Amino acid sequence: MSAxxxxxxxxxxxxxMLSLTGLCTLLVVSALLTILVYLLWNGxxxxxxxxxxxxxxxxxxxxxxxxxAIVGTLKLLALATVSGVPIGLLGGIYLSEFAxxxxxxxxxxxxxLLNGVPSVVMGIFVYTLVVLxxxxxxxLAGGIALGIMMIPIxxxxxxxxxxxxPRSLREGGLALGASKSETIFTIVIPAAIYGILTGIMLDxxxxxxxxxxxxxxxxxxxFNSPGWLQPTASLxxxxxNYAISPYDEWHQQAWAAGFVLLSGLLVVSILARLxxxxxxxxxxx
Amino acid sequence: xxxxxxPFDLSQLSKAHEVRFAEVEGAEEQLPWPQFTVAxxxxxxxxxxxxxxxxxxxxxxxxxxFIGPSGCGKTTLLRTFNRMNEIIPGTRVEGSIRLGDKDLFxxxxxxxxxxxGMVFQKPSPFPKSIFDNVAYGLRLDNTLRRNEIADKVEQxxxxxxxxxxxxxxxxxxxxxISGGQQQRLCIARALAVDxxxxxxxxPCSALDPISTAKIEDLxxxxxxxxxxxxxxxxxxQAARVADYVGFFLTGQLVEFNRAKQIFQxxxxxxTQDYITGRFG
Amino acid sequence: xxxxxxxxSGAPNRAGRLGKKQTWLERLRKGDEVVHLITLAGAWSILxxxxxxxxxxxxxxxxxxxxxxxxxxxTSTWDPVNGQFGAWPFVYGTVVTxxxxxxxxxxxxxxxxxxxxxxxPRKISNALTFLIELLAAVPSVIYGLVGIFLMxxxxxxxxxxxxxxxxxxxxxSGTFYGVSxxxxxxxxxxxxxxxxxxxxxxxLLAVPVSQREAMMALGATKWDVTWRAxxxxxxxxxxxxxxxxxxxxxxxxxxxxxxxxNVPQVSTSLLAPGYTIAAVIAxxxxxxxxxxxxxxxxxxxxxxxxxxxxINALARLLMLTMKAHEVTG
Numbered sequence: 018m019s020a021x022x023x024x025x026x027x028x029x030x031x032x033x034m035l036s037l038t039g040l041c042t043l044l045v046v047s048a049l050l051t052i053l054v055y056l057l058w059n060g061x062x063x064x065x066x067x068x069x070x071x072x073x074x075x076x077x078x079x080x081x082x083x084x085x086a087i088v089g090t091l092k093l094l095a096l097a098t099v100s101g102v103p104i105g106l107l108g109g110i111y112l113s114e115f116a117x118x119x120x121x122x123x124x125x126x127x128x129x130l131l132n133g134v135p136s137v138v139m140g141i142f143v144y145t146l147v148v149l150x151x152x153x154x155x156x157l158a159g160g161i162a163l164g165i166m167m168i169p170i171x172x173x174x175x176x177x178x179x180x181x182x183p184r185s186l187r188e189g190g191l192a193l194g195a196s197k198s199e200t201i202f203t204i205v206i207p208a209a210i211y212g213i214l215t216g217i218m219l220d221x222x223x224x225x226x227x228x229x230x231x232x233x234x235x236x237x238x239x240f241n242s243p244g245w246l247q248p249t250a251s252l253x254x255x256x257x258n259y260a261i262s263p264y265d266e267w268h269q270q271a272w273a274a275g276f277v278l279l280s281g282l283l284v285v286s287i288l289a290r291l292x293x294x295x296x297x298x299x300x301x302x
Numbered sequence: 303x304x305x306x307x308x309p310f311d312l313s314q315l316s317k318a319h320e321v322r323f324a325e326v327e328g329a330e331e332q333l334p335w336p337q338f339t340v341a342x343x344x345x346x347x348x349x350x351x352x353x354x355x356x357x358x359x360x361x362x363x364x365x366x367x368f369i370g371p372s373g374c375g376k377t378t379l380l381r382t383f384n385r386m387n388e389i390i391p392g393t394r395v396e397g398s399i400r401l402g403d404k405d406l407f408x409x410x411x412x413x414x415x416x417x418x419g420m421v422f423q424k425p426s427p428f429p430k431s432i433f434d435n436v437a438y439g440l441r442l443d444n445t446l447r448r449n450e451i452a453d454k455v456e457q458x459x460x461x462x463x464x465x466x467x468x469x470x471x472x473x474x475x476x477x478x479i480s481g482g483q484q485q486r487l488c489i490a491r492a493l494a495v496d497x498x499x500x501x502x503x504x505p506c507s508a509l510d511p512i513s514t515a516k517i518e519d520l521x522x523x524x525x526x527x528x529x530x531x532x533x534x535x536x537x538x539q540a541a542r543v544a545d546y547v548g549f550f551l552t553g554q555l556v557e558f559n560r561a562k563q564i565f566q567x568x569x570x571x572x573t574q575d576y577i578t579g580r581f582g
Numbered sequence: 583x584x585x586x587x588x589x590x591s592g593a594p595n596r597a598g599r600l601g602k603k604q605t606w607l608e609r610l611r612k613g614d615e616v617v618h619l620i621t622l623a624g625a626w627s628i629l630x631x632x633x634x635x636x637x638x639x640x641x642x643x644x645x646x647x648x649x650x651x652x653x654x655x656x657t658s659t660w661d662p663v664n665g666q667f668g669a670w671p672f673v674y675g676t677v678v679t680x681x682x683x684x685x686x687x688x689x690x691x692x693x694x695x696x697x698x699x700x701x702x703p704r705k706i707s708n709a710l711t712f713l714i715e716l717l718a719a720v721p722s723v724i725y726g727l728v729g730i731f732l733m734x735x736x737x738x739x740x741x742x743x744x745x746x747x748x749x750x751x752x753x754x755s756g757t758f759y760g761v762s763x764x765x766x767x768x769x770x771x772x773x774x775x776x777x778x779x780x781x782x783x784x785x786l787l788a789v790p791v792s793q794r795e796a797m798m799a800l801g802a803t804k805w806d807v808t809w810r811a812x813x814x815x816x817x818x819x820x821x822x823x824x825x826x827x828x829x830x831x832x833x834x835x836x837x838x839x840x841x842x843x844n845v846p847q848v849s850t851s852l853l854a855p856g857y858t859i860a861a862v863i864a865x866x867x868x869x870x871x872x873x874x875x876x877x878x879x880x881x882x883x884x885x886x887x888x889x890x891x892x893i894n895a896l897a898r899l900l901m902l903t904m905k906a907h908e909v910t911g
Contacts, residue, residue: 031803035701041693042702045779046710048772049717052728059731107624115618116625117391124625127632133894134635134887135833136722137860141867141883145638165631172628185426189488191389193439193495194416198617203438208429226721229835229860233867253723253836260727261840268731275724282719412612 053279060276063269068277073239073250079266083274085241089156089249090278093235094221096160096245097167102217105171109213112172113179114201132169139166140230148234154248159235163224170223174216178209211296218289222282228253252278336400337362337499337529338383343397345378345387352378354553356397360546365521365530367540367561370550370576376533379550380501383531384418385411401499416442419497423504425484427476427491432468435476435487439495454494461527462490463520482513489520493528500524502532506539518543537577541565549573636887643881645874654881660846660862662871667878669885671846675856676886678763679838680831682852683770688824690771691778692813695820698779699786700808711783718776726840729769734760734841737768741853756851761843764852769837774827781826785819786812818900825897829890835860859886 067082074081108128112121134142143162148154182205190200206213235249237258242249252274259271338360345353353375360366368376381387382395388411399406406414416439427435436455440446446454455472459465464486468479476487485505492500502521506514521530521543534540540547540561547564549557549572557564557573568574646654646667657668694714698707741758748754758764789812797811813820843855844865859882870876 027803027806031805034805034809035697038693038697038701041690042697042710044690045694045714045717045775049713051732052717052720052725052772055728055732056724104624104627107621108628111618111621111625115621120622120625124628127629129898130891130894131628131632131635133829133890135835135860135890137833137835137863138635138639138883138887141642141863141880142635142638144867145642145880146634168628168631172625183426185422185424186428188386188389188420188422189426189428189491190438191411192384192386192415192420192422193442193491194412194414195438195442196412196612196614198613199442201617204428222719226723228721228723229864232864236868253721256723256727257836257840260723260730271727275727278721279724282721283716286716286719410612 056272056275056279059272060279063273064276065273068270068273072241073270074266076264077266081266081270083250083252083255083270085238086250086252086255086274087277089235089238089242089251090225090253092156092242092245092249093159093163093231093251094225096156097163097224098217098221099164100161101164101167102171102220105168105220106175106213108168108172109175109179110201110206112176114197114205128169128172131165132173135229136166136227137229137232140233143230144233151246153246154234154236156235156242156245156247156249159231159249159251160245162230162234163227166224166227166230167220170220171217174220175209175213178212178216179205181212182208211292215289215293215296218285218292222285222289225282225285226253226278228257232257335362335402336360337402338406338531339400340379341398341400343379343382343395343399345375345382345396346394347390348392352553353382356555358548358555358558360529360531362529363526364545365525365532365543366546366548367544368531368533368548368550369535369537369540370556372535373552374550375553376548376550377503380503380531380533381420383499383501384415384420386415386420416495417497418499418501419492419495420501421485421488421492421503421505424508425481425488427479427484427487429475429477431473432476432479432487433472436491436494438491443495458490458494459487461493461520461524462486463516463523464490480513482509482516485509485513485517486520489517493524497528499529499531502530504533504535507535514539537565537579549576551576639880639884639887643877643884645877646881647877649874650878654878655885658846658848662866662875665872665874667874669859669878669882671848672857672859672862672882673885674848675763675842676832676858676860678852678856679766679770679842679858680828682763682767683774683831684824684828686767686771687775687778687827691775691823691827692782692820694775694779695782695786696808696813699783700804700812707783711780714776714779717772718780722773722834722836723840725769725773725837729765729837729841733769734765737765752850753852756849756853758853759843759855761841761855762853763842763849763856766838766842766856766858767852769841770831770834773834773837774831777827777830778820778823781823782816782820785816785823788819789815818903822897822900825893825900829893829897832893833860833886833890835864839864859883 067080069082069087070084071080071082072085073083108124112124116124139162143158143165147158147161151158186204186208187200190204191197195203231251231254235251235254237254238248238250256271256274256278259267259274262268336359338358340356340358340360343353343356344351356375356379368380370376378387382399383406385406387393387395395407401414401418428438430438433452433455436458437451440451440454456465456469459468464483467483468487471478476484479487485508489500489502489505506517509517518539521532524530525545532540532543544561547559547561548555549564549568549570551572557568557570559569564573565577568577650657650667654667654669655673656670658670659666659668660671661667698711702710738758738760745754745758793811793815794807797807802810838858839861842858842861844857844861845855846857846862847854849856863879863882863886867876867879870879
């Protein structure tokens with residue numbers, strides 16, 4: 018009897034269900050590849066030099082570009098990094114090196130909370146916080162919105178990478194008479210710096226594609242946006258506006274913008290992983 | 303709990319070392335002054351008492367070894383000598399320790415740790431270059447010039463018998479050298495700030511026999527320059543390197559004496575059992 | 583003379599090194615307290631930002647809250663011109679699209695996670711997981727773009743066949759224009775699957791071997807072991823991943839806005855166009871004329887915030903109990 022166990026029907030169920038799980042995986046992976054290939058194909062066809070160096074052309078004319086949106090996105094990301102990352106770094110150092118008990122719990126929990134805030138709600142918040150008092154949309158408002166969205170990931174990845182620094186290194190520093198803060202800044206942070214940089218790069222890549230928070234903060238602009246206090250175009254918003262427009266030229270521009278945005282994200286993500294790999298190589302000789 | 307050993311009556315503490323060492327063989331040798339004088343020391347991790355009523359004098363410019371089974375408190379005592387236990391939350395010390403004639407707890411831990419250096423069980427080079435590792439402690443002072451630091455680094459590496467092996471790769475990562483070299487690098491790093499005392503917490507337990515021999519040779523070299531306290535699991539190592547040996551059991555100091563005495567003719571049965579391998 | 587020797591080993595400059603006990607002020611000067619305070623300020627500014635966020639959403643929605651009370655959520659008239667604001671079509675659309683997205687995403691996501699954790703060789707599994715996690719990094723607006731130009735034509739072509747089979751169901755009745763609850767749900771499903779796969783795979787991999795061996799020793803098939811021993815053991819983590827996916831689907835804005843049709847109506851048919859909370863905020867916020875209109879939209883944001891916070895908290899709770907379970911079990 019034991020030779021025929023499990024019974025045939027159970028064996029059949031086994032095979033069918035296991036095949037189905039394989040099918041699910043195939044479905045997910047092929048959906049991913051379809052999306053990527055479709056985007057890259059369409060985008061690559063719509064790309065040309067004008068796209069990078071010209072301002073948007075009026076409706077009905079072909080040949081314009083989105084140089085203002087590319088510059089706008091770079092400015093927004095720079096501002097976001099400057100405003101969000103320091104808070105994330107400090108918070109990460111605090112959680113890893115100083116915090117304990119209720120203070121650590123509160124900060125960690127609130128950070129998770131902030132991370133879960135829908136991006137459109139973040140847009141509303143920064144609208145009421147920055148745009149209403151200033152009476153107009155601006156790069157500043159958009160940068161702050163993205164900056165706040167960067168804080169949670171910057172904080173948690175900094176904390177994780179600092180925590181991964183072995184206790185023996187901290188003790189080594191303290192045993193040489195370094196104070197706690199000297200140990201943190203001369204040993205712990207340098208030991209974790211590649212990881213922290215990786216976390217920040219991935220964080221930038223993550224918010225680079227955010228659209229909803231920019232709609233009511235940075236808004237949009239058909240022209241270049243001088244300084245930091247004017248509304249500005251950005252790649253994600255351009256993709257949105259062009260995609261839902263009825264004009265075929267604009268659809269082409271949307272594809273090209275999508276291509277540029279996604280390639281940028283992928284390049285930054287891969288660079289981030291290289292930085293991490295370099296860090297690992299450094300610390301293992 | 304009654305202490306197992308009371309070699310130093312507290313009322314006689316100032317004379318304790320004379321009393322103690324006059325009794326034993328070789329009393330005509332010049333008396334070593336106490337480096338650490340430990341009196342009625344108790345240590346707690348939360349509610350767990352790790353050290354009970356420790357009374358002890360660690361002699362100056364000698365190698366003292368702490369032996370005993372795992373969890374007997376020898377490492378805890380070692381880490382109390384440079385107050386490394388303070389970084390663990392929930393720990394508490396009772397009793398007194400004097401460094402020379404000064405209260406160990408009377409000055410900042412950072413200052414103390416420059417006088418009482420420490421090397422850990424696992425080699426823990428910083429992820430920096432070999433040079434920067436040794437220079438780390440020197441740069442904290444911020445008083446030395448570049449060439450002074452370079453001289454000091456070379457001198458320390460020579461004292462740690464590592465100079466010849468690393469002089470051409472000073473600016474490469476310290477993670478690239480072997481485990482034994484890393485441990486000697488950690489010793490060089492500790493020696494660079496001219497400590498009076500060097501604490502070693504099972505420095506050879508992660509190393510091969512050849513690296514171990516090199517480190518033991520090195521301890522002989524430096525022991526006339528500073529006091530060495532070494533915690534070890536390895537009885538043979540204690541017998542090879544130590545002038546004095548303390549045997550610990552369940553948080554208490556069972557016996558403290560000259561190494562020769564401990565290994566040839568221990569006073570207490572527990573010590574006898576341990577060094578003959580009957581338990582532990 | 584003897585006592586002179588007691589000042590440790592001689593060198594007179596040592597006396598300078600062994601100073602007095604450190605006061606708080608000295609530690610402050612030394613830097614530890616300064617660094618502590620600065621990092622504390624950084625950490626607590628997160629609390630301040632979050633508190634400000636809640637306060638702003640609350641204050642800037644007060645006109646709508648006072649005017650409509652709880653009726654706001656359950657009435658269907660959205661008429662900015664006459665100052666009538668009822669959010670039911672958006673609430674309905676948000677719930678329908680999110681739930682349908684999960685109905686699509688859970689079996690596929692869980693199936694993939696099981697395949698990647700239990701069946702695929704580790705190297706292939708890691709590579710595929712990396713690809714799937716890449717899917718999570720693609721911005722929402724790009725899903726919308728692909729949704730408009732790839733998904734809608736595809737579904738439009740496929741819909742006659744679907745309707746031939748399922749058209750008798752009220753939820754698949756009516757004419758399909760491309761933009762619909764259904765389209766939005768499919769796009770949402772693709773967007774949340776990576777979350778389910780990546781977290782579920784991890785918790786499945788964390789199930790101890792002993793759990794599997796116990797079943798295998800009884801002669802169970804691979805599927806039996808997986809379905810009756812491994813998945814139940816990991817159920818809290820899997821539930822956690824599903825809650826995270828739900829929170830993400832509820833708050834998702836751009837992709838949904840681009841494919842749902844943006845019509846404030848309540849339809850039984852999933853093939854009809856609709857609207858969601860996030861979509862109406864995205865579309866109408868910058869055009870909102872009048873304070874009541876703006877406050878109504880911000881109240882929608884407040885609702886969205888509250889709901890996603892509750893679901894995120896539940897997800898985190900489940901993950902926490904999972905961790906405690908792992909430690910004790």
